[in-house]
Amino acid sequence: MLDRNARLLVVIAGVVVVVVGYLVLRPGGDGQRSSSTTTASKTALSRAPAATSEARAGEPRSGTAAPRPAGRSLAAPRRFLLTLRDHAVVAGPRRIEVSKGDQVLIEVRSDQPEKLHLHGFDLERDAAPGEPAVFRFEASIEGSFELESHTTDQRLARLEVRPR
Numbered sequence: 001m002l003d004r005n006a007r008l009l010v011v012i013a014g015v016v017v018v019v020v021g022y023l024v025l026r027p028g029g030d031g032q033r034s035s036s037t038t039t040a041s042k043t044a045l046s047r048a049p050a051a052t053s054e055a056r057a058g059e060p061r062s063g064t065a066a067p068r069p070a071g072r073s074l075a076a077p078r079r080f081l082l083t084l085r086d087h088a089v090v091a092g093p094r095r096i097e098v099s100k101g102d103q104v105l106i107e108v109r110s111d112q113p114e115k116l117h118l119h120g121f122d123l124e125r126d127a128a129p130g131e132p133a134v135f136r137f138e139a140s141i142e143g144s145f146e147l148e149s150h151t152t153d154q155r156l157a158r159l160e161v162r163p164r
Helices: 004-025 035-047
Strands: 078-085 088-091 095-099 103-110 114-118 123-127 133-138 143-149 154-162
Touching: 078 154, 088 154, 095 103, 103 114, 103 123, 103 154, 114 133, 123 133
Parallel strands: 078 103, 095 154
Antiparallel strands: 078 088, 103 133, 114 123, 114 143, 143 154
């Protein structure tokens, strides 16, 4: 059986793994982390540097999941799929309507390499054959925004974010 200090290190390692895993895998991440979330993860890591070596891949871990950041919806994202062929939309909506606060997931599949940009939210993604571009974000800004190809400078769709 593990002594008290070893058990404490295992518990701390589990909490660190859960917090870091949450920060990496959370929906709507897209690199938009609040400074308080980033500071909290750095603090958790700095308090238990030796504990991370105790956690082994594949072993069950226990702990409490980190709380969801304020403003994040628990609802499933509104999903939209656009399909491009020869740099043109052949399937999917040309106009995407959501409400402010909605979680949104836009997937763009293309048979050609494509550089994509969602204006207003300043999200950029690359699509390629077999590698769709996925935009996952919270519709936090009201207005009308273009999803365009920087490869062809063409508008592919318009995102309309309406008030709740």
